[in-house]
Amino acid sequence: MTDEPQGVWAYLQHNKEGLTRDSLEVLAAARKVADKLGHEVVGVVIGYGVSPSAKQAVEYGADRVVYVDAPEYEDYFNLRYIDAIYGAVVEEKPYALLFAANELGKDLAARIAYRAKTGLATDNVQLEVEDYTNPALGSFKDLLIQIRPDFGTRLARIYTPRHRPQMATVRPGNFAPLSPDKKRKGKLEKLEPEERDYPAKVTEVVELPPPTPDLPGAKVVISLGLGILKDGSGRPRNPREAYDLAVGLKAAIESRYHLKTELGATRALIYAELKELEGLISKPNQVGQTGSTVKPSVYFALGISGALQHRVGMQNSGKIVAVNSDPNAPIFKIAHYPIVGDLYDVVPKLIQAIGGQQAA
Amino acid sequence: MLVIALLKGVPARTTQVVEVGGVLNREAMDLVLNPHDAKAIEAADFVKRTVGGKVAALTMGPDMKLIPLMKPLYASEVSGVDEEYILSDRKMAGSDTLATSYAVSLGVKKLVDMHVKPLEELMEMVRRAGYSEAVKSRASELYRANLLPNRVYSELPSVHDSIIQRFIACEITAEGAVAELEAVKAHVSKFIVLSGIKTTDGETGSVGPQVAEGVSELLGSVVPHATYVDDLYVDPGSMSISSERMIGSLKQKMTMRLPALVTVSTDYRPRLPLAASLYDVRGNGYMGKVLAAVKWTADDLAADPKRLGLSGSPTIVGSGVDVGKPPVQKVVGSTLVFARDVPASDLGGAKYGPFSKGDLAAGLPEPLLSKLQADGSVSPLQYEMLPSELFG
Numbered sequence: 001m002t003d004e005p006q007g008v009w010a011y012l013q014h015n016k017e018g019l020t021r022d023s024l025e026v027l028a029a030a031r032k033v034a035d036k037l038g039h040e041v042v043g044v045v046i047g048y049g050v051s052p053s054a055k056q057a058v059e060y061g062a063d064r065v066v067y068v069d070a071p072e073y074e075d076y077f078n079l080r081y082i083d084a085i086y087g088a089v090v091e092e093k094p095y096a097l098l099f100a101a102n103e104l105g106k107d108l109a110a111r112i113a114y115r116a117k118t119g120l121a122t123d124n125v126q127l128e129v130e131d132y133t134n135p136a137l138g139s140f141k142d143l144l145i146q147i148r149p150d151f152g153t154r155l156a157r158i159y160t161p162r163h164r165p166q167m168a169t170v171r172p173g174n175f176a177p178l179s180p181d182k183k184r185k186g187k188l189e190k191l192e193p194e195e196r197d198y199p200a201k202v203t204e205v206v207e208l209p210p211p212t213p214d215l216p217g218a219k220v221v222i223s224l225g226l227g228i229l230k231d232g233s234g235r236p237r238n239p240r241e242a243y244d245l246a247v248g249l250k251a252a253i254e255s256r257y258h259l260k261t262e263l264g265a266t267r268a269l270i271y272a273e274l275k276e277l278e279g280l281i282s283k284p285n286q287v288g289q290t291g292s293t294v295k296p297s298v299y300f301a302l303g304i305s306g307a308l309q310h311r312v313g314m315q316n317s318g319k320i321v322a323v324n325s326d327p328n329a330p331i332f333k334i335a336h337y338p339i340v341g342d343l344y345d346v347v348p349k350l351i352q353a354i355g356g357q358q359a360a
Numbered sequence: 361m362l363v364i365a366l367l368k369g370v371p372a373r374t375t376q377v378v379e380v381g382g383v384l385n386r387e388a389m390d391l392v393l394n395p396h397d398a399k400a401i402e403a404a405d406f407v408k409r410t411v412g413g414k415v416a417a418l419t420m421g422p423d424m425k426l427i428p429l430m431k432p433l434y435a436s437e438v439s440g441v442d443e444e445y446i447l448s449d450r451k452m453a454g455s456d457t458l459a460t461s462y463a464v465s466l467g468v469k470k471l472v473d474m475h476v477k478p479l480e481e482l483m484e485m486v487r488r489a490g491y492s493e494a495v496k497s498r499a500s501e502l503y504r505a506n507l508l509p510n511r512v513y514s515e516l517p518s519v520h521d522s523i524i525q526r527f528i529a530c531e532i533t534a535e536g537a538v539a540e541l542e543a544v545k546a547h548v549s550k551f552i553v554l555s556g557i558k559t560t561d562g563e564t565g566s567v568g569p570q571v572a573e574g575v576s577e578l579l580g581s582v583v584p585h586a587t588y589v590d591d592l593y594v595d596p597g598s599m600s601i602s603s604e605r606m607i608g609s610l611k612q613k614m615t616m617r618l619p620a621l622v623t624v625s626t627d628y629r630p631r632l633p634l635a636a637s638l639y640d641v642r643g644n645g646y647m648g649k650v651l652a653a654v655k656w657t658a659d660d661l662a663a664d665p666k667r668l669g670l671s672g673s674p675t676i677v678g679s680g681v682d683v684g685k686p687p688v689q690k691v692v693g694s695t696l697v698f699a700r701d702v703p704a705s706d707l708g709g710a711k712y713g714p715f716s717k718g719d720l721a722a723g724l725p726e727p728l729l730s731k732l733q734a735d736g737s738v739s740p741l742q743y744e745m746l747p748s749e750l751f752g
Contacts, residue, residue, distance in 0.1 A: 155680060337750075338689055
């Protein structure tokens with residue numbers, strides 16, 4: 001196709017410190033796709049006082065940044081942002097348009113996709129470029145392959161063969177931001193969208209401190225699953241003991257290696273609402289499809305069987321240590337260090353091994 | 361006030377999923393109501409009790425599967441839903457979010473028209489026929505079809521001052537009645553659409569905002585939306601909705617003029633309904649419940665068939681992807697690894713190594729392996745070696 005639209009566009013979110021981590025990841029995803037296609041990466045930044053963020057986008061991989069910089073865009077307001085992004089997009093009809101798969105990205109992307117009458121694949125964990133042949137629709141060269149968790153069972157490829165832009169949201173935690181290059185050159189273009197009246201008004205915006213624990217930023221994550229309720233012989237155990245062991249392991253790692261360590265949990269454990277873990281493990285600790293996606297250098301899965309919904313949230317971890325008494329637990333398929341055994345025996349040995357080095 | 365709750369039937373179990381070419385076959389599975397939608401019904405009930413009106417549930421899917429799911433909703437939450445509508449047509453099967461949102465938007469528009477048209481009809485009759493019995497009998501018919509609010513016409517024993525009653529009793533003129541009916545029409549056009557934040561099958565969370573866009577297109581005016589709303593209040597005076605939501609780390613308050621769409625977060629808790637005026641709440645209310653779900657097909661919606669089902673869906677679900685490559689595994693206590701760095705060595709003309717601490721010793725020829733094990737260079741992985749493996 002000679003008239004195939006060009007360009008991989010990425011909507012970039014920012015805060016007081018500059019572009020958000022989620023957005024740097026989207027930029028890395030856009031760069032990967034654009035390099036495979038031989039297209040340019042265009043960043044879209046909207047706000048007030050955003051020219052530092054626009055420049056930062058170039059350092060992190062954008063070839064061109066279109067930005068809106070006006071006082072009425074200071075606070076996030078979905079309808080006004082949607083009009084601005086849609087205006088820029090219709091004018092240039094990019095090949096692909098990416099957003100971060102967080103609340104803000106999804107708030108915008110869905111409505112823009114409907115207005116553009118194109119498809120939207122949400123929560124992608126990977127993006128590829130491949131040729132695609134469909135018996136009914138024909139062959140398509142260099143299509144964006146959007147890979148997202150399917151209903152419960154697998155990761156599925158989603159194609160948008162006949163519509164442009166191909167729109168996707170990228171799940172945070174699956175792409176590493178590129179290293180900034182101060183010498184990269186890129187074009188900055190300021191847009192002046194026309195101001196309209198809206199039947200809605202943002203009356204208050206408060207930026208809350210980042211959630212604790214900061215799972216996506218952790219170097220080591222120690223996660224607990226429902227398996228902590230029993231020991232290797234099947235006798236019930238107080239889950240508080242497992243929590244204390246995890247805290248002990250965290251303390252040992254932090255003092256010996258100075259690596260930022262956070263505690264995680266499976267959805268099953270959080271939804272069990274155990275009173276022993278009240279106030280200790282809650283929703284912000286959740287790792288998996290409906291929680292955080294993490295990519296630490298080391299991931300400890302303690303008493304976790306490894307349902308797909310959990311695995312998609314942690315499978316890209318550098319090294320995975322899995323402790324489970326069930327040798328058939330699916331988590332062992334992706335673990336680098338499978339330990340079939342009782343976590344109440346194994347974790348103290350791990351702590352001892354780490355602490356032992358400290359003594360030596 | 362028309363309160364529309366969008367609901368979806370989702371597969372009950374992830375272990376029993378019947379799909380053909382990436383499309384779920386809902387007819388072949390047990391369905392349950394999408395758990396997130398319970399919050400939409402709670403919020404709808406709250407809005408109805410603050411402003412007065414009716415809650416209409418709108419869903420899409422095979423009607424034979426959905427009717428049993430929807431039936432209990434008439435009695436759910438506090439006062440339950442009042443009417444149920446199911447968009448059900450083979451032509452809609454296999455819809456992605458775009459095609460779904462198109463069909464649902466048409467459904468919303470049809471619901472609104474259904475409640476506006478009777479008012480226009482009455483206005484026309486009042487203008488033309490004047491003080492006739494025909495006006496009253498038509499109003500009664502529409503009232504019993506649950507299409508007229510008590511404010512317009514009512515057969516409640518306590519209501520004697522509805523517009524049509526006062527008109528028949530010559531208390532107001534035809535012009536006066538038409539003006540009042542116009543005001544009611546403007547009020548009825550200020551509907552609210554509520555949905556869950558996402559469904560447990562698709563998990564996209566896209567349909568809410570897309571329906572807002574779809575309805576905007578059909579109405580020719582912008583319908584605002586707010587996603588992930590955890591607190592909301594409809595002001596009956598200004599007919600606007602104040603919402604509060606968390607967007608990442610931003611806590612945002614937004615006021616929207618109705619009509620508007622809201623997706624209701626799992627953190628939503630209804631406030632105590634503080635009706636500004638019970639008189640108005642009753643006036644905006646309708647006769648009662650219609651206890652039989654209504655099925656609407658693509659033809660009923662006058663839908664463009666090219667925008668429905670598979671042909672209206674830009675996205676195609678393709679083949680699955682292997683979840684990661686199986687990693688090289690090291691088992692504590694059995695996998696043979698190098699316990700220290702070992703320089704390269706020759707054996708029978710072949711060169712082996714050099715090896716670093718932690719390298720797998722599997723695949724080395726037996727004499728070499730025995731030698732390395734004997735001098736302690738290779739041993740089964742021990743717990744003591746794990747820290748340097750993991751953090752070294």
